[in-house]
Amino acid sequence: MTLLQARNLRYRRQKTVILDGISLSFHQGELTALLGINGAGKSTLLRLLLGLMPPDEGDIFLQNKPLKAISRKAIARYIAYVPQEHKAVFPYTVEEVVSLGRLPYIAFGQNLSLADKQAVKQALDYLNIASLSARPYTELSGGERQSVLLARALAQGSPILVLDEPETGLDFGQQLRLAVLLQKLADEGYCIVATTHDPLRARQIFSRAVLLQRGRIIADGAPRSVLTRSAIEALYNIDENIALSWESVE
């Protein structure tokens, strides 16, 4: 089932075209990787899909309704965002950060209901971070902070998860655990879209890869067919010597 659809998106920053002719559909249970060099337009595409800014041309549809016609709160019930892990300014506890995921369901000035608290608890349990509930978010490691942000997205109860370079700052083990988790979530029906700088991992864990170059889609399909050696060399401007080392890694 198509949950999110971009139709012929075009976005300019001053006179520079950042994205051009982007048409994509994202489906339930799909784990999509957006790949491209820095400046290819991945983050801009994510921001457009999240409704953080409007495209200059084209439209985005959320369950067949134009995104621009949907309220911020309603969008948040359908699309959850996991930013790159960051250090917050104020030392909120882990539980407080995850509780923010219930904001789309709370009226102004209202407290969390029992159902909201239950959703927060389930998200903490799902990510195995219930023991960190009372810890200040600012004192956690990069991997733990990433888990907290993922738990917040799950507490949000949205069927679409958008992740911005989720592996940034994670060690090897944490990256593997994240990969398993994303696959599990996709198997449960979540539609997941993530930017990544790691084509090798994308081949292993994602069910779909979209390659962006200079704001245009140059390939879209199953990772093993899209992320070929020649495609990766072309995408990342890799010369032969470096390509050999990539081959050895593969």
Next chain:
Amino acid sequence: MGRFSFSPSELWQSLSYLGQTASSSRMETIHSIFWQSRLPRILAALCVGAALSTSGAAYQAIFRNPLVSPGLLGVLAGSGFGAALSIIAGFNPMLTQICAFLGGISAVLISILVQRILGQNSVLILIFGGLISAAFFTALLSILKYVADPESQLPDIVFWLLGSLTQISSTQLAMVSLPVSGGILGLSLAGRLLDALSMGDDEACTLGVSVYYIRYSVIAVATMLAALTVSMAGMIGWVGLVVPHIARVIGGTSNQRVIHLSAIIGAIFLLLSDDLARCLSPEEIPVGIITDLVGCLLFLWVLASSREISL
């Protein structure tokens, strides 16, 4: 407490004489002092302290910066200029307070105007707008101080800028108590939204918060609170900066609790500071001096004892 002292039992006696004709002259004096001077001043201290503290807490959350105080967008400088202008023009105290309020609001509007002229919606540009606005009104204030009559007007301006609760009347207190209470209540209801905003605009937006609407609404309310305090009591520093930190040390970071606790602690802090201002010397010390001295010591304590500031 104060120059005319009376015991709590005398106060109770005087209150129980209320409406009766057979009261002693001392009881009448106590009754009159309590109702016309002491009580309005106590309530004013509570009101100003609570307003400044909640305003500071809201500003810190909105600007994601624990070192921000209500003066960030130039409200204090603008209010100072408005009051000085009124003093030089020979307006009465009530008009001076209105001019101070309008000056504070104007300064914040200029900050926002600068942001609009630069065509950017970022918080950083708004802060730059605040710096420009504050510098502009500080310069205008300096000009007024320069041209003010050094015998009559300048001391009034300086005393007003130092911050004091001596000028507050019951009428004025009645006028401001409603917007101050409403403002504090509004900010406390917005506590969760402030939590989301303090995580960053993008995150707040994807959590369902209408970022620009909420941000400017909170800035409007926090600015109104700060401008009202300056119009009532002049420039009282440090309360808006330090009290939210104390609230976080005591009650945690969630802004629902921070706003409530800031209001309570700020009210008590300014009441005690005002008591000190009246009792430390035969001549009353402007309360702004006390809050500056106590505030910086408290801030040092907060920095030493908390782990909260992550810069």
